[in-house]
Amino acid sequence: MENFISPYDATVIQKLEAEDAILIGKTNMDEFAMGSSNENSYFGPTKNPYDLERVSGGSSGGSCVAVATDMSNAGIGSDTGGSIRQPASFCNVVGMKPTYGRVSRFGLIAFASSFDQIGPISKTVADAALLLEVISGHDERDSTSVPLPVPEFSKSFNRDVKGLKIGLPKEYFAEGLDEGIRRQLERTADVLRDGGVTIVEVSMPHTDYAIASYYILATAEASSNLARYDGARYGFRARGAKDLEEMYVSTRSQGFGEEVKRRIMLGTYVLSAGYYKAFYRKAQKVQTLITQDFRHAFEQCDCLLAPTSPTPAFKIGEKVDDPLAMYLSDIYTVSVNLAGLPAISIPCGNDSGKLPIGAQIIGKHFDEESVLRVANFVETNLT
Numbered sequence: 150m151e152n153f154i155s156p157y158d159a160t161v162i163q164k165l166e167a168e169d170a171i172l173i174g175k176t177n178m179d180e181f182a183m184g185s186s187n188e189n190s191y192f193g194p195t196k197n198p199y200d201l202e203r204v205s206g207g208s209s210g211g212s213c214v215a216v217a218t219d220m221s222n223a224g225i226g227s228d229t230g231g232s233i234r235q236p237a238s239f240c241n242v243v244g245m246k247p248t249y250g251r252v253s254r255f256g257l258i259a260f261a262s263s264f265d266q267i268g269p270i271s272k273t274v275a276d277a278a279l280l281l282e283v284i285s286g287h288d289e290r291d292s293t294s295v296p297l298p299v300p301e302f303s304k305s306f307n308r309d310v311k312g313l314k315i316g317l318p319k320e321y322f323a324e325g326l327d328e329g330i331r332r333q334l335e336r337t338a339d340v341l342r343d344g345g346v347t348i349v350e351v352s353m354p355h356t357d358y359a360i361a362s363y364y365i366l367a368t369a370e371a372s373s374n375l376a377r378y379d380g381a382r383y384g385f386r387a388r389g390a391k392d393l394e395e396m397y398v399s400t401r402s403q404g405f406g407e408e409v410k411r412r413i414m415l416g417t418y419v420l421s422a423g424y425y426k427a428f429y430r431k432a433q434k435v436q437t438l439i440t441q442d443f444r445h446a447f448e449q450c451d452c453l454l455a456p457t458s459p460t461p462a463f464k465i466g467e468k469v470d471d472p473l474a475m476y477l478s479d480i481y482t483v484s485v486n487l488a489g490l491p492a493i494s495i496p497c498g499n500d501s502g503k504l505p506i507g508a509q510i511i512g513k514h515f516d517e518e519s520v521l522r523v524a525n526f527v528e529t530n531l532t
């Protein structure tokens with residue numbers, strides 16, 4: 150899609166321009182938003198501004214670095230399994246995934262349509278609230294966008310948090326979590342307690358199955374969505390093919406990167422006759438169980454507090470040859486997409502090596518207001 154100029158504007162772009170936002174450019178990302186490190190970009194990885202040997206995160210690493218380094222006041226990303234929140238946590242900025250259906254996907258390049266949501270990347274929670282207010286709302290061109298009124302996020306984000314209940318999912322603080330991140334999350338919980346919040350422990354027993362379920366469902370949807378890149382309508386077309394079939398095959402073989410091809414193959418496999426029940430249907434059942442875990446947790450609290458990523462930014466090259474290790478780094482973000490919930494990642498101090506850490510606040514469906522309130526309180530009071 151290099152040098153591709155879209156023939157129309159996405160709804161989100163129209164809404165931003167209607168409010169006089171100045172759009173200065175496209176940013177680097179993992180190809181088709183598939184990745185957690187920016188290393189799957191055709192153009193090479195965006196480096197982490199806090200340590201140039203480390204990744205910026207993915208897939209929206211470019212947007213997060215543009216904001217972190219003052220190239221722009223804000224950015225936009227899409228979050229299918231963590232692509233706004235995880236790079237935001239690696240780059241010390243705010244990144245928010247709205248509730249599925251809050252923001253129109255019209256004009257967004259589809260990865261996994263039942264998970265994809267567009268959201269803001271910014272320096273402050275106040276800016277995230279304002280941007281979210283601008284880009285939200287029903288759009289008749291996206292049938293999954295919800296006809297609900299858009300709350301005035303830019304007015305309510307700084308309300309008091311006193312009396313709120315916040316849950317800590319115990320499975321999100323289990324083995325595998327970096328000690329520096331655990332310490333900062335505990336400090337965050339203390340700050341909230343001092344602000345009059347009640348902290349309760351909750352359990353999300355199906356968390357272990359989230360990665361498997363997400364990587365089956367997301368690749369299945371991707372394999373279908375990416376069928377349109379066949380060289381016939383737009384984008385790259387391989388030269389020299391003798392007939393139509395050869396044109397399709399060589400366009401797709403040459404045009405897609407390794408990770409995208411891996412996902413198309415995985416997705417096609419889990420959807421194929423004979424494997425559909427064993428993989429795709431089962432993954433959907435697990436998705437229901439994970440959604441129920443959240444429903445039960447939210448019977449006891451208003452929001453959840455969790456790490457965004459199990460580690461701070463890792464080294465460039467560290468995981469790129471080991472797809473499973475890369476996928477596992479999405480453990481704390483994908484469940485939110487499986488359940489369609491809103492969540493934000495906000496800066497939460499540094500680890501001992503001075504790398505940024507992100508705290509994630511997860512809310513009930515369409516309760517971005519509580520998420521922003523808690524995030525703003527932490528931003529203001531965590532020193």
Ligand code: GLN
Nearest residue numbers: 182184228229230231232
């Ligand atoms: N890292 C996840 C993946 O590779 C999420 C990507 C995204 O949210 N676009 O699928």
